[in-house]
Amino acid sequence: MRAIVFKEWKQFPELEDVARPVPGPGEVLLKVAGAGACHSDVSIFQDFTAEVPGNMAKGFVLGHENSGWVEELGPGVEGIEIGGAYLVYGPIGCGHCKACSRGQDTYCENAATNPYLGIGLGRDGGMAEYVTVPVRNLIPLGDADPIAAAPLADAALTPYHAIKKALPHLNGGGRFALVVGLGGLGQIAVQILRALTGATIIATDMKPEAMAKAEAAGALTVLGGPDQVSRIREITGGRGVDAAFDFVGVTPTIATAAGSMAQGGRLTVVGIAGGLHEWTFFNTPYESTITNTYWGTIEELHEVVDMYRAGQIVPEIETFSLTDGLTAYRKLADGQLSARAVVVPHD
Template structure:
């Protein structure tokens, strides 16, 4: 099968013919229809402090935002059949650990991030393998197109989990979103659907324009104001109730905390780069004085996908609106590299393999 494979950190991906996967007894093989190209793939490609991605070997396949059709089923699989149209969460859980049993499979003790660890080749390929298929495979409703599912990917559903399950967001709250890449634009769209008033922050007017189309009532170009938190506090008459760092650099994380009103919540979705090394200094005295909350959030539990599907079916949210372009597998490396300079707008999706 054809795949865009890893050739080394920061080196171009190469399209090669590689062996197709075979299912283990509890796994399935899915023929890839679409796969989003995510900034988490970029972090792994860069060798940033993300899971075990620093140990990726040449020939590894990235890609963790797929949808496709099951083409081969392991002998112990009971609930998945060939021909099923499916997706999977990017954090694959075993379904048996305490976290999985308590509804938090995104935090599985034995989680395997699809495409982001050496033992789990991803979906920048014609086919990919899914372990523990009876637990991880998510059947796609007819109302959700493959492109929309790639738009859901990890970015949209991570933002959904953050705002719906992790934040104490209510209609009418002010939400600040720092960084309008795929995660940030998803957060803008979801917060708007939940009845919040959204302030979107970025360095690029093109991305801010998209944020406005997706529901942001105010936008701030961070390169044009002297103090981003002060600007947000002025717009919101005191500060945001919830603020999202959708990028992960020190500046956006710190701005997000500083822009909150008393008892506000900061949601950390963005992952750091090598420059931060996984750690960012924070104004802890301010957080104490204002009783601020710092909330980490990752992925979304497998059992809660139906919440998103219902909202799509009733026209409340539209993940396909996040998809900015579709590309071929030959263009995957170029799109991944363009994220270094933040050149992508929205979510690019591979739909030709």
Template sequence: MKAVRVHRYGEDPHIDEVPEPKITGPWDVIVDVGAAGLCRTDLHVIEGQWDAIQHPQLPYILGHENAGWVREVGSAVSNVAPGDTVIMHPLVTCGLCSACREGQDSHCENALFPGLNTDGGMAEQLKTNARAVVKLDPSLRPADIAALADAGLTAYNAVRKAAPLLYPGTQAVAIGAGGLGHIGVQSLKALTAAAITVIDTSEAALELASGLGADTVLRSPDTAAVREATDGGAHVVFDFVGEHGTEAQGLEMLRNRGSYYSIGYGGEVRIPTIELISREISVVGNLVGTYQDLVELMTLTAQGDITLHTTAYDLDDAVQAMHDLDAGKLTGRGILIPPAGGRST
């Protein structure tokens, strides 16, 4: 089968022919990939940023936002069957450690992370396990929802955690309205009563945000303009960029006792401890989301409350798609479509 593999950090991945995955355990699930989302994390993987954390053995297949149709299952699998439409939680978890017992899938002590430390879904097939697959209504097309597995899940998780802070009359600010941010705006509309201000340097992204329900859109991250728009500052800032200065700007946009939610990454959060204490600011990190979060997100998607805006590329054009993402040419989320939609004929 065709697959997009990293061979060396700092170099473009290759489109390779590799063996198809096989069932080796009772809980295994093999999926015909219908679509794989393209994430800025993939660019960070290629740069080598994740090597010290995940220690993958090169070469391996990229792709951690995946959806498709079940091809084959292990002997113990009962929650899905061949032919079912599914989306995959990004992590393949054990179900036995303390984090799994508490429902905190993204902190599983024994997790595999397809696309980061083992073969992912930028291929015609993906091997995962029964705990990772969410069965979907067959009317949902993998190409329409694949990127929700990480971009959507991460944005939704952050908003869901912050929802108790965003009661009627509060102000939420979203920095970035791209692949993550445009899902965050819709999640804010679905889960909170806050007024929503969106900041982005792209006119197309701001137009998209307005269409999705943002109350105010700003082209410039000027702190004074944001404070004026939010009547004194944000109660919660959601930073969907997390680099190139948005970290400092996001903190400056907060009112006293506000909360800065870091979702995008690549930069550094720096704040004097005296300011942290005197203003009682909270800084909150957000890593993916739980299996239950993904179930809830797919429910909102089926109801029409969440819509993923995408730019589709053939799997063979993966490298060009990555260059377009890096150059800021994508509106919404890029997705890769395997030959024949990844489904056997």
């Protein structure tokens, strides 16, 4: 079968012929419906210079946002329908620590000694015609479109987890939520906030076309610039926002979010860009929190799929054939995509 393989650090991946995988005990073989291209993939082959914690050694098939149809059952698997459509939970932990027992493999206590971080993160992923998946990691899609669903596994689960943790700050009247960065995750975050809260949603970005999409989803928008924070505070009547979500994570965006906070608010930095923020007692609103989150739980991905099937989350995608998958990654790396790229191997 054909697959997009990450072969070497600081080297663009390659489209190769590889052996079709065979499902082991407790696994299924999926015929891939869609595989989302994520900036994390670009970081793997463009930014990293050595193996990262979790033994994510080079030489694996990319793709951690996956959906597909069950093609074959491994030994011991029961109750799974051949031909059924499923979304894939990407992280794979040790399966027996406290974090994994609650379905939060992303925070596995044994990540440093596990053989890989997840599907498409050290273990062969879904940028291929077929992929093997532990049956535990399957979320049924029913009759929902599996191709459009593929990005939900990260681009929706990640903001959903961050927003769900912040819901106590948004419960009640007169609350404000801020979304910084209106790429794939930020756009879905606006939809999730609209569905789960009654808060006024403020969204900010440097791209007018991205802000127009957020406005169509129900957000008030503020263009990036020197008066960005003052304009956000003006919308809130000077008080600031109750919950902010930074989906970029560079120093200026963290500063924008932090400068927009109300007393007792919560700032969640979701974007993994390595930005820094200086905390002092007097430059931080009293009893406000700056924190971070990473991906989400299996249970939450079931909830994300429920929202998708109800029409509350509608990912914007651009599809590519597997042959054109490398083009999708080049466009992603060059910032030329306005929607989530989804590779469709059997189109």
